[in-house]
Amino acid sequence: MGRKAPIDLGERGKLSPYNKLNNLTGKEWIKFTKSWFHLNPKARKDNEILHPAKYPESLAQQFIEFFSKKGDWIFDPFLGTASTLIAAGDCERNGVGIEITKKYMKISKDRIKEGNYKTELKPLLGSSLNIKKVFDKNKIIDKVFDCTVTSPPYWNQLERASMRQKGRADKGLDTKYSNAKGDIGNIDDYKKFVETQAKIFDQVYDITKDKGYLIIITNNVFFDGRVYPLAFDTATSLTNRGEKSWVLKDEKIWLQNDKPLIALGVNHAWVGNRHHQYCLILRKEK
Ligand SMILES: C[S@@+](CC[C@H](N)C(=O)[O-])C[C@H]1O[C@@H](n2cnc3c(N)ncnc32)[C@H](O)[C@@H]1O
Numbered sequence: 001m002g003r004k005a006p007i008d009l010g011e012r013g014k015l016s017p018y019n020k021l022n023n024l025t026g027k028e029w030i031k032f033t034k035s036w037f038h039l040n041p042k043a044r045k046d047n048e049i050l051h052p053a054k055y056p057e058s059l060a061q062q063f064i065e066f067f068s069k070k071g072d073w074i075f076d077p078f079l080g081t082a083s084t085l086i087a088a089g090d091c092e093r094n095g096v097g098i099e100i101t102k103k104y105m106k107i108s109k110d111r112i113k114e115g116n117y118k119t120e121l122k123p124l125l126g127s128s129l130n131i132k133k134v135f136d137k138n139k140i141i142d143k144v145f146d147c148t149v150t151s152p153p154y155w156n157q158l159e160r161a162s163m164r165q166k167g168r169a170d171k172g173l174d175t176k177y178s179n180a181k182g183d184i185g186n187i188d189d190y191k192k193f194v195e196t197q198a199k200i201f202d203q204v205y206d207i208t209k210d211k212g213y214l215i216i217i218t219n220n221v222f223f224d225g226r227v228y229p230l231a232f233d234t235a236t237s238l239t240n241r242g243e244k245s246w247v248l249k250d251e252k253i254w255l256q257n258d259k260p261l262i263a264l265g266v267n268h269a270w271v272g273n274r275h276h277q278y279c280l281i282l283r284k285e286k
Contacts, residue, residue, distance in 0.1 A: 021068075021069070022068065023065070034252075036253040036254075036255055037253075037254060038255050039058050039059055039254065041056030041059075042058075047081070047107045050174055051104055051174065052174050052176065053153070053158065054083060055083055056083070057083050059083075059254065060083050060084045060088075061087035061091055063215045064084075067146075067213040067215065068093055069146075070093065071119075072093050072094070073095065073143065073146055074088040074095040074145065074146065074147055074148070074149060075095065075096055075097070075145040075147075075150075075208075076098070076149060076150045077128035077131065077150055077152075078098075078099070078152050079098055079108055079123055080108075080151075081107045081108055082097060082108035082109075085108070085122075085123060086111055090115075094121065095119075095122070096140060097122070097123050098125075098131065099124075100125075100128075100182055105123060108123040109123055122140070124137075124140075128200045128203070129184075129199070131203045143207060144208070144209045144212075145204075145208050146209055146213075147208075147214070147215070148212075148214045148215065149215045149217075150217070151216070152197055152216065152218060153183070153184055153185030154221055154230060155185075155187070155221055155230055157185075157221050157223070158176045158177065158185060159186070159188075184200075194233050194234065194237050197237070198238055198241060201238050201246070202241055202244045205241075205246065208284045210285070211283065212283070212284050213249075214238075216279070217277055217278070217280075218230060218231045218234050220274070231280065235280050235282075246283065246284060247282060247283045247284075248281075248282055249281040249282060251278050252281065253277070254277045254279055255275070256276060257275070
């Protein structure tokens with residue numbers, strides 16, 4: 001019989017030498033296992049506001065800190081303004097991210113330069129529809145990642161002029177990512193979007209270590225009088241990919257308590273104010 005690892009609840013902030021996954025104490029570990037959370041993100045700077053769907057660094061950081069150790073490698077195939085890489089740098093991880101839109105790549109590079117990080121952070125311009133091509137071009141050979149934290153476009157949701165988007169348009173801010181052919185936020189057919197997204201995560205599977213995690217921030221989408229269950233279809237599609245099937249471990253729900261309520265469907269029919277997002281937790285288990 002092997003020696004049994006004692007359960008260390010980290011009452012005194014002690015790190016357990018038996019912890020295989022992260023650098024958290026037992027107490028910090030348990031705290032994170034709650035199925036929902038709030039955030040109090042810092043106000044966004046001017047160049048960050050331009051991007052229509054940036055997530056807070058603190059969102060990415062809590063997942064990176066749980067699903068990797070210091071010095072590990074983090075990946076983001078939909079980098080946007082580099083929130084994942086900034087979070088990785090802030091907690092001493094290395095990272096690679098791919099972004100298709102030039103202006104967001106410039107913001108990413110500026111932010112990383114400004115942060116003066118000690119770890120390696122590589123924002124790469126290109127399309128995650130062919131991750132190998134982007135890696136080869138940047139001489140990233142045989143890299144294996146410990147964890148991916150990412151948020152893909154929520155289908156073509158941004159293209160549709162919603163009331164929230166109107167406010168951004170009036171201020172001259174971007175209301176869609178780009179017109180690029182490979183930008184998956186421009187795919188109008190829902191089924192095609194879900195399948196294309198899954199093909200990108202097949203490639204993420206190939207560059208993830210065995211037992212490595214994939215965290216996807218996404219949501220269900222209301223369009224044309226009905227909900228398209230994108231978060232649920234994302235989970236289902238990624239867990240039915242033959243030998244590249246991810247194992248769905250859980251979802252955590254990000255409750256957004258800081259968004260204004262909008263008068264949707266009042267006196268007419270149900271339209272919800274969607275003030276939460278899904279964080280899907282998947283794992284590669286060969
Ligand atoms: C939801 S946003 C990610 C935001 C990011 N997490 C942040 O905090 O800034 C999705 C991003 O995916 C990018 N994108 C869309 N299709 C892509 C593709 N094929 N390859 C790489 N990036 C893509 C979009 O330009 C957009 O910036």
